[in-house]
Amino acid sequence: MFTGIVEELGEVVKASEAFLAVRGPVVSSDAALGDSISVNGVCLTVVSVEGDVFTADVMEETYRRSVIGKLEPGDKVNLERAATLTTRLGGHLVQGHVDGVAEITARTPAAEWEEVTFRLPEGLAKYVVEKGSITIDGTSLTVAAIDGDEFTVGLIPTTLEATTLGRKQVGDPVHIETDVVAKHVEKLLLSAGSI
Incomplete structure (x- = not known):
């Protein structure tokens, strides 16, 4: 983890x-x-x-x-x-198991941060919710907005400088890992016949 x-x-x-x-x-x-x-x-x-x-x-x-x-x-x-039992959980629980590859579709700079929009591969949008956690190239981020198969995150100066996300351009691919809890809930509901 x-x-x-x-x-x-x-x-x-x-x-x-x-x-x-x-x-x-x-x-x-x-x-x-x-x-x-x-x-x-x-x-x-x-x-x-x-x-x-x-x-x-x-x-x-x-x-x-x-x-x-x-x-x-x-x-x-x-x-x-990998995290240890004494590691601070500053992000969220991440498995390191990539669900798919998304594409950067827009970068919008602001005074102190930057908004970046990504297009998800088919089938992953159902696991992404506004204000939920998502992992992009191993970086824990919060979803600011979602519209269909596209979602947006805000990148602060530290993230722009300390990760590859500050260097990626529109059209570049990134690894996506959605929240594992959402996938488990879906499986439980499917097996119970609730959805």
């Missing part, structure tokens, strides 16, 4: 069809074999650590559901270590 509070911007060192090597001094400082690290919202398992670089194997399922396979050396990525 993660909280969606990005600890650092890492940098892809190597990428192949089977693994990803990422430089991240903060997350690598205490990483060990088998630890989970969120890379742009995708939970990956550490298979080795050398200095400030960790390596993780990447499965075919990850490539199908994310854009991890399009990362290249030099690309910046959002990094977060």
Whole structure:
């Protein structure tokens, strides 16, 4: 589990069809074999650590559901270590299991923040509610508005500076993880015949 509070911007060192090597001094400082690290919202398992670089194997399922396979050396990525029982929950409960890839459709700068609008892939809008939590590239954010398959979030200066979301442009893909509680409630209601 993660909280969606990005600890650092890492940098892809190597990428192949089977693994990803990422430089991240903060997350690598205490990483060990088998630890989970969120890379742009995708939970990956550490298979080795050398200095400030960790390596993780990447499965075919990850490539199908994310854009991890399009990362290249030099690309910046959002990094977060898995939460512990003593971690502050500054964001929300995040699994690191990407539901799909959304596209940035608009960026509207304001004096102290920026509004960013995203188009969801088919089937995910039902899990997104105004003032609810959503994870975008591993960053826990609050939905400011939703209209059909598009939703908007506000990004404060810290988020713009400390995450990849400050660098993304209209048309860029992002990983989306909706609230796991909504998916569980839906399954319970379906199995009870309530919906």
